Amino acid sequence: MLHLTADAAQVEQRYGLNAQRSLLFSAIRLDSYPLVAPLIAEQDGASTLLVRQQEQGNALSAGVPAEQIRFYAPWVTIDPRVVADTPAASSLASLVTELATDGRVHLGAEVVLAHHRVLSEVATLEVTAAEQDPTAVVACEVDTAGVLSWFAARRAEGVRVARRLIDGVEHLTGLAEEFTTDTDTRFPALTALARERALDAVLLTATPNYTEATAAAQPAGAVAVWLPATERLIVLAPEDTAEVPGTPIGHYSGIGAALAALRPGPRLGVEEEFIGIGLARELEATGAELIEVTADLGSWRDVRDCEDLPFQVIAARTSVFAIEEALAWAERGIAEGREFTELDIYAVYLDKISEFVAVQDIPFAVEPYFTNLHSSNRMLFPGPPVDFPIDAGTTCIQLDAGVRVAVDGVVLATSDMARSLPRTEGAKQAYAFFFDVVREAIIGQLRPGVVCEDVHEGTMRYLAPHLDRMRELGMLGTEVDFETEYRKRNVGHLMGKQESFANELRPGYKHVIDIGSYGAAEIPWRYDNVAIGTEDLWYVGRDRTYVVSKR
Numbered sequence: 001m002l003h004l005t006a007d008a009a010q011v012e013q014r015y016g017l018n019a020q021r022s023l024l025f026s027a028i029r030l031d032s033y034p035l036v037a038p039l040i041a042e043q044d045g046a047s048t049l050l051v052r053q054q055e056q057g058n059a060l061s062a063g064v065p066a067e068q069i070r071f072y073a074p075w076v077t078i079d080p081r082v083v084a085d086t087p088a089a090s091s092l093a094s095l096v097t098e099l100a101t102d103g104r105v106h107l108g109a110e111v112v113l114a115h116h117r118v119l120s121e122v123a124t125l126e127v128t129a130a131e132q133d134p135t136a137v138v139a140c141e142v143d144t145a146g147v148l149s150w151f152a153a154r155r156a157e158g159v160r161v162a163r164r165l166i167d168g169v170e171h172l173t174g175l176a177e178e179f180t181t182d183t184d185t186r187f188p189a190l191t192a193l194a195r196e197r198a199l200d201a202v203l204l205t206a207t208p209n210y211t212e213a214t215a216a217a218q219p220a221g222a223v224a225v226w227l228p229a230t231e232r233l234i235v236l237a238p239e240d241t242a243e244v245p246g247t248p249i250g251h252y253s254g255i256g257a258a259l260a261a262l263r264p265g266p267r268l269g270v271e272e273e274f275i276g277i278g279l280a281r282e283l284e285a286t287g288a289e290l291i292e293v294t295a296d297l298g299s300w301r302d303v304r305d306c307e308d309l310p311f312q313v314i315a316a317r318t319s320v321f322a323i324e325e326a327l328a329w330a331e332r333g334i335a336e337g338r339e340f341t342e343l344d345i346y347a348v349y350l351d352k353i354s355e356f357v358a359v360q361d362i363p364f365a366v367e368p369y370f371t372n373l374h375s376s377n378r379m380l381f382p383g384p385p386v387d388f389p390i391d392a393g394t395t396c397i398q399l400d401a402g403v404r405v406a407v408d409g410v411v412l413a414t415s416d417m418a419r420s421l422p423r424t425e426g427a428k429q430a431y432a433f434f435f436d437v438v439r440e441a442i443i444g445q446l447r448p449g450v451v452c453e454d455v456h457e458g459t460m461r462y463l464a465p466h467l468d469r470m471r472e473l474g475m476l477g478t479e480v481d482f483e484t485e486y487r488k489r490n491v492g493h494l495m496g497k498q499e500s501f502a503n504e505l506r507p508g509y510k511h512v513i514d515i516g517s518y519g520a521a522e523i524p525w526r527y528d529n530v531a532i533g534t535e536d537l538w539y540v541g542r543d544r545t546y547v548v549s550k551r
Helices: 008-015 024-028 053-061 092-099 113-120 144-166 186-196 207-214 255-262 277-285 294-302 305-336 342-359 425-445 452-472 482-486
Strands: 002-005 039-043 046-052 069-072 104-107 126-129 137-142 201-204 223-227 232-238 247-252 267-270 289-292 365-375 396-407 410-414 417-422 492-495 499-504 518-527 530-540 545-547
Touching (some): 002 092, 008 039, 024 053, 024 365, 039 092, 046 053, 053 069, 069 092, 104 113, 137 144, 137 255, 144 232, 144 305, 186 207, 186 223, 201 255, 207 232, 207 294, 223 255, 232 255, 255 277, 267 277, 277 289, 305 342, 305 365, 305 410, 305 492, 305 518, 305 530, 342 365, 417 518, 425 545
Parallel strands (some): 104 126
Antiparallel strands (some): 137 232, 137 247, 201 223, 365 396, 396 410, 396 417, 492 499, 492 518
């Protein structure tokens, strides 16, 4: 029998790999990091680490022996040489099917529900899962009026700061008129979501959703429950939790028992990409019918970003300053022949975040959300910085990063943008062109009524006549079908307290852009010895679309 575990402590202890620190996509996907985290597969005394191929560079850079890793979910690349020597299974299900020699698979209680559902659909697999003992919880009712008041007070301060940050920035003239403090649709929108999916209750377990609903930091093991019929918000937290928001209304033997008593019917919305199969089984044992709502909740956050626009502006202006200043420091250092590493650039980036916050007198916590910083000499895969030398032989440095703006553990906004330091002539010319792609071809299409997938198609049409030039510059080969490959990835996404995986600018995504839509547009280009990232944040206003991350 093949045993799968996703226990983060075991992964770090046995492989030295901290998913939240060492892997890029686990850091980015705040509402679904258990879905993309590595799993340990054990069978007949042998163990293998199962890793999504997009994290290949990070897993190997962290020192995990290549022979102990199996990759799945092939990484999209326009340079097939990067992955030529490292095969990847088409999906986790196909890899598990290959590894389970007798067709039997047993999942640890922490393995995410989404994995369990996918594997259970494979006809040749017999899937079982571990149970988990319920943890006694206290139930506290949260005053929703108090939540709205808390956010309104923060927004009033956010407007004051954001107005000052963009005062005199010509290309952002008019953006301040879009700021609001008295519009807050979080609870009506959550009720509308529940009614659309015919849900009796919605369970909020991932931090971005918990804090959006409660206006409070999330204690370990705490979850929130929205009851749409009565529009009540309940927090369930382990009995020994020191500070639980709200007024105590009861004590229960576990989350399942609490929900059985509180929800008026069986249909329960759950974050299938976040909760483990153990909790799912506990809920089902009390008669709950689990309905997948990870994407729905992502959209719930995405479409309300305009209500927090001042904080998005603070995040974007902090990011563009810190990223561009850090790369300028690196460029000077290379020219002067100084010795430094990726980690030194990262230290400068952190210093520049702190400098911007101090000089601009920003009264909120501004801290890294994720950081993709690497030299192309080390790898073309995206990943966090390591102790790798930067010198005159460095061909390109990519810094694709975001910050989060928070108050008392509640995230109010995040950013996601990229700049690069290309050092070969071909890369410099390509990089200049990619700004045209991002700002004219992608952001230039963004207006009310445009469909996400159509933006991707328009971008492909814009790129088509320039591909021969990319080949002349040595930035693209003839060994790959560019159009086929690039249609496998997005050219941007909305933001909703994190990079959105619910609404992306890519084929198959039907979300309609509207006034108030906020997100990122990007062209990652990794080929041969150059990895370029070009990404800007945009906002669709009443009269025009703004490039918020342009200095």
